[in-house]
Amino acid sequence: MIETTVREIASMLHAPVLGPDTVKIQGICIDSRKIENSHLYVPLIGQRADGHTFIEQVKEKGCAAALWQKDHTPYPENIALVLVEDTLKALQNLAKAYLQQLQGTIVAITGSNGKTSCKDMLYSICSLEKKTQKTQGNQNNEIGLPLTILSLDPDVEIIILEMGMENRNEISFLCSIAPPDISVITTIGSAHMENLGGKKQIAQAKLEILDHLKPGGLFLYDKDSPEIDECLKEMHIDPSKKIVSFGTQGDISLTSDVKVIEDHICFSCSLCSDVNINSLGKIQAHNALPCIYIASFLGISMKSIKEGLSHLEMTGMRMxxxxxxxxxxxxxxxxxxxxxxxxxxxxxxxxxxxxxxxxxxxxxxxxxxxxxxxxxxxxxxxxxxxxxxxxxxxxxxxxxxxxxxxxxxxxxxxxxxxxxxxxxxxxxxxxxxxxxxxxxxxxxxxxxxxxxx
Missing domain, CATH: 3.90.190.20 (Mur ligase, C-terminal domain)
Structure with missing residues (x-):
C-alpha cells in the first residue's frame, strides 16, 4: 500500500496543508468504520451520506490525517488536512500520481462477462513467479480502481486491474488513471443494452481500453464477439500495438473438447496441452485463453501457468x-x-x-x-x-x-x-x-x- 507523508500527498495533489505535514501515512480509507490510525481518511460525498460528517469518529480512532473538501467549513481541529476542491477527484488524482511512481506492468481487463474470472486466473498464474496484485472483489469503478491502485505495494511487478462500465467514456476515464501496458476484452454480451442500445455500441465503449493502451502495448480480444471485429475495422489503430484474438476462430483457440471431471475442467489449446482448471463451467476454458497468452508473454513458465490454473481460487459467487x-x-x-x-x-x-x-x-x-x-x-x-x-x-x-x-x-x-x-x-x-x-x-x-x- 502507499506509504508516505502528508507533505508528499499534498505535493502529489498540488494542494495546501492545514496542520502538521510530517504525519506518516500507510494506506487510504474511505470508510470511517474501518479507519486505522495510520490511514489517510478520504471523506466522499455520496447519495446517502457525506463522509465529512464522520470526522469526529475518525479522530477518535486515532486517524491523524485526511483529505478535506475546501467548502466544508469550519475545518476540524487536531488533524492534518490536505485541502482539495473535490475529494473524489483528489482520490483519483492521487492514485494516478502514485501509479506513475511504480514500475509494475499494468494489465487492464474489461468485458461483459468473464473479466473477474480472467483476473483471478491471471493472478493465480503470475503470483507464482512475480509480485502480483489484483483488483479485490468488484472494485472496478471510479472509486474502486483508485482504491485498488493505492493499495498496491511499491515493489509490485504485475498489476491486474478490472475495469467495469455502464456507459461510454467510463473505460476512457479509468484508463486515464491507469494507462494499460496490456489490455483485454473478454467478451461482448447483452449487459448494459438499456444504456448503450446494442452490442456494437457496447463493443465501442469497451474498445476505449484499446484507445488508451500504451504505444507498443498488447491487446487481446474475443474473436467470438463479432462486434469487436466490426469496430476494429472502423478504428485507426497505432501500428505499434500488438493485437491478438482468442476464441473459436482466434489466433489462440481450443484444440480439444472441454472435459468436465467432478469439480474441474480440462482441455488443450494452441498454446499448451492438458490444462486443468479448478473451476466449473466450460466457459472457463475460453476465459483462460488470454491469461495463458499474457502469462507466457510476461515470461511466466508453462509449469506455473498450469499450476496456477489447477489451484485457482475464484472470487466468491462466481461458479x-x-x-x-x-x-x-x-x-x-x-x-x-x-x-x-x-x-x-x-x-x-x-x-x-x-x-x-x-x-x-x-x-x-x-x-x-x-x-x-x-x-x-x-x-x-x-x-x-x-x-x-x-x-x-x-x-x-x-x-x-x-x-x-x-x-x-x-x-x-x-x-x-x-x-x-x-x-x-x-x-x-x-x-x-x-x-x-x-x-x-x-x-x-x-x-x-x-x-x-
Whole structure:
C-alpha cells in the first residue's frame, strides 16, 4: 500500500496543508468504520451520506490525517488536512500520481462477462513467479480502481486491474488513471443494452481500453464477439500495438473438447496441452485463453501457468460450488445476463445429480427486449435438461408464465423460494442460484444454509 507523508500527498495533489505535514501515512480509507490510525481518511460525498460528517469518529480512532473538501467549513481541529476542491477527484488524482511512481506492468481487463474470472486466473498464474496484485472483489469503478491502485505495494511487478462500465467514456476515464501496458476484452454480451442500445455500441465503449493502451502495448480480444471485429475495422489503430484474438476462430483457440471431471475442467489449446482448471463451467476454458497468452508473454513458465490454473481460487459467487446436506449448490449469483445465464445453466447440467434445479432472479438493464430475453432463458433451461426452474422478480415472472406447461414456479420472496427448496436439499440434487447483483440471489444460498430465518 502507499506509504508516505502528508507533505508528499499534498505535493502529489498540488494542494495546501492545514496542520502538521510530517504525519506518516500507510494506506487510504474511505470508510470511517474501518479507519486505522495510520490511514489517510478520504471523506466522499455520496447519495446517502457525506463522509465529512464522520470526522469526529475518525479522530477518535486515532486517524491523524485526511483529505478535506475546501467548502466544508469550519475545518476540524487536531488533524492534518490536505485541502482539495473535490475529494473524489483528489482520490483519483492521487492514485494516478502514485501509479506513475511504480514500475509494475499494468494489465487492464474489461468485458461483459468473464473479466473477474480472467483476473483471478491471471493472478493465480503470475503470483507464482512475480509480485502480483489484483483488483479485490468488484472494485472496478471510479472509486474502486483508485482504491485498488493505492493499495498496491511499491515493489509490485504485475498489476491486474478490472475495469467495469455502464456507459461510454467510463473505460476512457479509468484508463486515464491507469494507462494499460496490456489490455483485454473478454467478451461482448447483452449487459448494459438499456444504456448503450446494442452490442456494437457496447463493443465501442469497451474498445476505449484499446484507445488508451500504451504505444507498443498488447491487446487481446474475443474473436467470438463479432462486434469487436466490426469496430476494429472502423478504428485507426497505432501500428505499434500488438493485437491478438482468442476464441473459436482466434489466433489462440481450443484444440480439444472441454472435459468436465467432478469439480474441474480440462482441455488443450494452441498454446499448451492438458490444462486443468479448478473451476466449473466450460466457459472457463475460453476465459483462460488470454491469461495463458499474457502469462507466457510476461515470461511466466508453462509449469506455473498450469499450476496456477489447477489451484485457482475464484472470487466468491462466481461458479462457486457449495454443498448443503445432500445437495450441490452452484452459487453464480454475483451478476446475470443472457450469455452468463446460459453458461451457468450449462455448468449446472455438468454436475452429477438426479435432479437439476435453476433458481433465476431477474436479469436487469437489457433494454426493450428484456421480456423476450427472459423467456428465452426459460426455454434454454428446460431444453437443456433442467427439471425445475424457480423464478424471482417481475421479469422472471414473465419467464415462468411463458413456460407454464413445464415445471416452473415463481416466488414473491426469496424466503418462499427457500421453503420450497428445503425438501430437495435431502435429495441427490444440483441447484443453480443466479441473478443480477441487485436481485440479491446470494441471500437464497444463506437461507438454504439456515443462516437466515
Amino acid at each position: 462457486q460450488l457449495d454443498h448443503i446436506a445432500q445437495a450441490k449448490i452452484l452459487n453464480d449469483a454475483y451478476k446475470s445476463n443472457p450469455e452468463s445465464a446460459k453458461a451457468a445453466i450449462d455448468a449446472l447440467m455438468t454436475l452429477d445429480a438426479s435432479l437439476h434445479i435453476a433458481c433465476l432472479g431477474d436479469m436487469l438493464d437489457l433494454g426493450p427486449d428484456e421480456v423476450l430475453l427472459h423467456e428465452e432463458i426459460g426455454d434454454y433451461a428446460f431444453d437443456h435438461g433442467v427439471d425445475i426452474v424457480c423464478g424471482y422478480g417481475p421479469l422472471s415472472l414473465k419467464m415462468i408464465e411463458h413456460c407454464k406447461d413445464k415445471k416452473g414456479y415463481w416466488f414473491e420472496t426469496k424466503e418462499e423460494m427457500g421453503k420450497f427448496l428445503r425438501p430437495y436439499l435431502q435429495q441427490d440434487c444440483a441447484i443453480l442460484v443466479k441473478g443480477s447483483r441487485s436481485m440479491g440471489m446470494d441471500v437464497l444460498v444463506d437461507i438454504l444454509k439456515g443462516e437466515l430465518k
